[in-house]
Amino acid sequence: MKNRHSAMVPVVGVLLLAGFAQTAAPEADWEMVARIREEGFQRSQLPDTLSYMTDVLGARLTVSPGMRRAQRWAIGEMERIGLTNIEIEPFMDYGISWSNDYVSLHLLEPDYQPMVGYPLSHTPGTNGKQRLQVVVADGRTEADLDALRGALGGKAVLWTPPAEVDLARLNAGVLPRTEQELRELERPAVSAPRRRPIVGADVLSDAERMAFFKEEGVAVVLESRSGWPGAVRGFARPGTKVDRWARRESLDSLPIVAVTPEHYNRMYRVVGRELDVQIEVEVRNTIGDEVQQAANVLGEIPGSDLADEIVMLGAHFDTWHASPNASDNTSGVAVMLEAVRILKALEVQPRRTIRLALWSGEEQGLFGSREYVKAHFGDPNDAAVGMKPDYEKFSVYFNQDYGPGKYRGIYLQGNEHVRRTFTAWMAPFADLGMTAVSSRGVGSTDHVPFDAVGLPAFQFLQDRAGSTGGHTNMDFFDTLPIEDLKHNAVVVAAFVYHAAMSDHLIPRKGR
Ligand SMILES: [Zn+2]
Known part of the structure; x- marks a missing residue:
């Protein structure tokens, strides 16, 4: 009951502020961040998720039997967390298993x-x-x-x-x-x-x-x-x-x-x-007999007054085959699952719909996220694809895929219009070493297809971690900095929350 009551406070606060939002400087909701930090650091389920994914599920090469088994687990996990509209969405004929x-x-x-x-x-x-x-x-x-x-x-x-x-x-x-x-x-x-x-x-x-x-x-x-x-x-x-x-x-x-x-x-x-x-x-x-379809797994926390607008978070669920790939990208998946778990545990009622995506086909070339963006949001620069109705309803996508290192800041991906907002949202985490706002654009992972069609999509600026890097046989649970990953889940939960409650969609480059 206590949770439910205090979850309403920020909604009311934002509504009162709405009239002044054009000029008011963006500010973090410090009370909500306090609740997110409490849930994420004191009642974290992240170590258990990471252990299950690395120790029991293991490697998840796209369309392999291991990936299919793991995707069934992901659906069950989203149900347990309390997400809705959970879907396994095929995106292309991919190849043999x-x-x-x-x-x-x-x-x-x-x-x-x-x-x-x-x-x-x-x-x-x-x-x-x-x-x-x-x-x-x-x-x-x-x-x-x-x-x-x-x-x-x-x-x-x-x-x-x-x-x-x-x-x-x-x-x-x-x-x-x-x-x-x-x-x-x-x-x-x-x-x-x-x-x-x-x-x-x-x-x-x-x-x-x-x-x-x-x-x-x-x-x-x-x-x-x-x-x-x-x-x-x-x-x-x-x-x-x-x-x-x-x-x-x-x-x-x-x-x-x-x-x-x-x-x-x-x-x-x-x-x-x-x-x-x-x-x-x-x-x-x-080696499988026939070409199979690859699929992404999605789930939502439904929005309220702005339910048709979308805030996304995600990470690639597929891996290479030579280890459980604890850092690449089991760590990213577990952080994103934990972020939505925190929000559900706090019974937040977001204004916008929060959508979690666990991509497939990333390791061979960002296929899952690229096909998803094309199908759901379109591409204004490609007449053959066109712009889908949800393109204008999209706010922002947050991704983790640069190893398991602690978030120390965020890359603006060349979008100066978000500097003030992200700086404000980061402020409650300065004590945890999250201080850098880099204008740089970074690549190689699933935020790229969003960015490429003009949709705001971001990677956090992470510490280096793990001496052997991703894509190796040495990428096990034991190499993960668990406390840093709890920090990451807390930060993502806060960013997603703020994006879902804000009076405005996240501004796009050049607008
Ligand atoms: Zn990766």
């Missing part, structure tokens, strides 16, 4: 050692357990490969150069952003020259080199692209595009196994001594 069932990898000669490796997605398994000789074949030109013709049949090849371990980063550990760094991020970005890829008429693409290995009868391809001992970075096979996730092409590929740098480099050096390197390897994968 693929999952890894078993890997066994050992160095046998010149010395025994178990090795750590994971297959790349959408590659076939090996034909049972195989004992193979290892050779180096990391040349990039046609002439390099010509020299190897006839020498690779039935072998395991090392096709990437030795992995470079980033010792400086390893030794330094991961430190929070300094005050100086935060102030630096508040200045406009200086664009750095792009690193040019190796070019030349005779330099072959990865897909071309892979085709050569196939032709030569290579048994297994080994690679290492990780900068950290113990870590494997393993994603999709070269040349994979989502619309080409066909069964035939997966089966036509060679088995490709990504190996940790210390194990990979050891083999590479021994081969360099012209000594015999023998491994035993077995990979079993399940």
